[in-house]
Amino acid sequence: MSYNNELYQQVILDHNKNPRNFRVIDNPTHSCHGINPLCGDDITVYLNVGDDNTIEDISFQGSGCAISKSSTSLMTAFLKGKKVEDARVVFNEFHRMVLGELDPEKEENHLGKLKLFTGIREYPSRIKCASLAWHTTIGALDKKSEGISTE
Amino acid sequence: MPEAQTAVTDETIIDVDKIRADFPILSQTFNGKPLVYLDNAATTQKPRQVIERMQRFESEEYGTVRRGAYKLSEKATRLYEEGRQKVADLLRAGSKSEIIFTSGTTQSINLVAYSFGKRFIQPGDEIIISTIEHHANTVPWQILCEERGAVLKVIPVNDDGELIMEEYDKLLSSKTKMVAVNHISNALGTINPVEEIIEKAHQVGAKVLIDGAQSTPHMKINVQALDCDFYTFSGHKMYAPSGIGGLFGKMEVLEDMPPYVTGGDMIAKVTFEKTTYAKPPQRFEAGTPPISQVIGLGEAIDYINSIGLDSIARYENFLLEYGTKLLEEIDGCRIIGTAKNKASILSFYLDAVHPHDVVTLLDEDCIELRGGHHCAQPTMQRFNVPATTRASMSFYNKKEELDALAEGIRRAIQVFS
Ligand SMILES: Cc1ncc(COP(=O)(O)O)c(C=O)c1O
Numbered sequence: 259m260s261y262n263n264e265l266y267q268q269v270i271l272d273h274n275k276n277p278r279n280f281r282v283i284d285n286p287t288h289s290c291h292g293i294n295p296l297c298g299d300d301i302t303v304y305l306n307v308g309d310d311n312t313i314e315d316i317s318f319q320g321s322g323c324a325i326s327k328s329s330t331s332l333m334t335a336f337l338k339g340k341k342v343e344d345a346r347v348v349f350n351e352f353h354r355m356v357l358g359e360l361d362p363e364k365e366e367n368h369l370g371k372l373k374l375f376t377g378i379r380e381y382p383s384r385i386k387c388a389s390l391a392w393h394t395t396i397g398a399l400d401k402k403s404e405g406i407s408t409e
Numbered sequence: 410m411p412e413a414q415t416a417v418t419d420e421t422i423i424d425v426d427k428i429r430a431d432f433p434i435l436s437q438t439f440n441g442k443p444l445v446y447l448d449n450a451a452t453t454q455k456p457r458q459v460i461e462r463m464q465r466f467e468s469e470e471y472g473t474v475r476r477g478a479y480k481l482s483e484k485a486t487r488l489y490e491e492g493r494q495k496v497a498d499l500l501r502a503g504s505k506s507e508i509i510f511t512s513g514t515t516q517s518i519n520l521v522a523y524s525f526g527k528r529f530i531q532p533g534d535e536i537i538i539s540t541i542e543h544h545a546n547t548v549p550w551q552i553l554c555e556e557r558g559a560v561l562k563v564i565p566v567n568d569d570g571e572l573i574m575e576e577y578d579k580l581l582s583s584k585t586k587m588v589a590v591n592h593i594s595n596a597l598g599t600i601n602p603v604e605e606i607i608e609k610a611h612q613v614g615a616k617v618l619i620d621g622a623q624s625t626p627h628m629k630i631n632v633q634a635l636d637c638d639f640y641t642f643s644g645h646k647m648y649a650p651s652g653i654g655g656l657f658g659k660m661e662v663l664e665d666m667p668p669y670v671t672g673g674d675m676i677a678k679v680t681f682e683k684t685t686y687a688k689p690p691q692r693f694e695a696g697t698p699p700i701s702q703v704i705g706l707g708e709a710i711d712y713i714n715s716i717g718l719d720s721i722a723r724y725e726n727f728l729l730e731y732g733t734k735l736l737e738e739i740d741g742c743r744i745i746g747t748a749k750n751k752a753s754i755l756s757f758y759l760d761a762v763h764p765h766d767v768v769t770l771l772d773e774d775c776i777e778l779r780g781g782h783h784c785a786q787p788t789m790q791r792f793n794v795p796a797t798t799r800a801s802m803s804f805y806n807k808k809e810e811l812d813a814l815a816e817g818i819r820r821a822i823q824v825f826s
Contacts, residue, residue, distance in 0.1 A: 266766070271824065274825070297780075297795075297796065299795075322795075323763035324766045
């Protein structure tokens with residue numbers, strides 16, 4: 259007995275249950291608090307960015323639905339070791355993918371494993387759950403001290 | 410304190426299959442699955458009687474109200490005012506002039522906060538609400554307090570989601586000018602002891618507004634026996650269209666209140682020097698109202714009366730009891746809101762699955778629930794949950810649908826384990 263649901267694939271369920279990089283970084287170079295007022299998703303993303311603009315470490319803490327938690331977990335695993343410029347490019351692609359503006363099967367992209375979230379475009383009310391992590395990370399990199407709200 | 414009454418339940422008092430045949434949407438299937446609609450506290454479905462009545466009005470009888478001296482307008486005005494009379498009868502108001510049409514509970518409360526507040530709330534005055542209010546019965550009072558230098562006080566609730574009446578007693582004083590609480594909480598289903606709340610507020614000279622958004626479709630209301638000063642409702646939660654609702658106000662209170670929205674229809678006489686206001690309810694109904702919605706509302710009231718609110722309450726109590734038992738049997742499922750006096754609303758929290766995931770997963774089976782804070786964030790904070798999943802039942806729901814709900818919850822837990 260299982261749901262044949264495009265959204266809740268095994269990887270997503272696994273990252274929800276065992277989120278990667280789920281911890282605080284003390285004295286991070288960047289951090290930001292992000293909330294989804296409608297759902298109550300609430301995360302903080304921490305980053306250590308080196309002088310050469312490499313994301314040397316990235317982690318998160320918080321609570322939320324399976325989509326937001328797994329998306330954040332997968333994002334941290336994906337971004338560790340990447341350059342900030344590359345993170346911004348992928349943010350843009352991810353954003354367009356969840357909005358249904360970029361089809362990762364047809365257009366060139368750097369999304370890799372993050373393509374798992376393609377199905378979210380069929381669930382408009384859940385798009386913000388998937389993109390909160392990314393908005394929060396970009397908020398951290400842009401030094402948005404007031405935090406991020408998806409509303 | 411009055412004893413909590415044991416709710417009367419009766420499964421057979423309603424012929425649910427016959428009733429379901431009146432609601433076209435309930436026979437729809439989506440991806441081959443029947444619709445299990447359990448978000449009635451958010452909005453209810455409409456019987457064909459309401460849909461057909463509005464359609465007939467729009468296609469055969471439509472005209473403006475209160476203005477034209479020709480056949481269509483006179484008929485529309487009569488039908489519109491009949492709608493007002495039906496509301497007055499439903500709420501047992503003394504006169505239909507005490508019924509003001511608004512777009513719903515939100516607008517009704519804003520009307521009172523603005524108009525009553527502007528006239529009567531002074532710096533240092535106090536307004537009392539409760540922890541378990543909808544934002545519609547929180548934010549307008551908060552803003553009023555900010556603007557007037559008044560103070561907002563909040564009645565706390567116990568772990569079952571019942572108002573702690575001893576604390577209410579302590580909050581009341583000669584400074585209290587308004588007490589605004591819901592009759593039934595949309596987030597928890599608690600039925601509040603409004604008789605006692607009203608009586609005690611009046612003893613200190615305060616006025617009372619009861620938010621009846623959830624109660625009007627579930628139980629008999631008698632605003633005269635309650636002796637409340639204001640009572641609000643929303644049509645779309647009582648089988649009528651959205652965009653229409655109303656406010657009962659005692660005439661002596663309404664007469665002292667200034668208009669809220671101004672323009673046409675609310676005046677007695679306009680010159681550029683001075684405008685005098687019409688009497689209530691016209692004073693509070695500026696502009697052309699939603700006419701066919703009022704006629705639909707009247708038809709919905711007739712429909713409710715044809716079943717009878719006593720029967721509705723008994724049957725919905727049965728569903729509540731049946732659903733409560735089913736959820737209590739599920740490991741890792743906690744019911745939020747366990748008041749002795751409760752309406753057919755079941756809010757719950759699963760240890761393993763976030764409310765939004767529950768809603769998305771059960772939607773696969775066409776079981777429609779609500780996940781979120783239900784516009785009652787302070788209630789969620791009180792119970793230390795970010796959100797809950799809510800199943801809210803109407804007289805057109807069947808116990809088999811609750812079986813399907815319980816099955817779906819078990820499956821969701823399994824997927825996430
Ligand atoms: C208790 C309560 N108050 C107020 C409201 C607001 O009603 P409306 O959206 O119809 O204005 C609701 C509806 O969700 C409610 O349940």
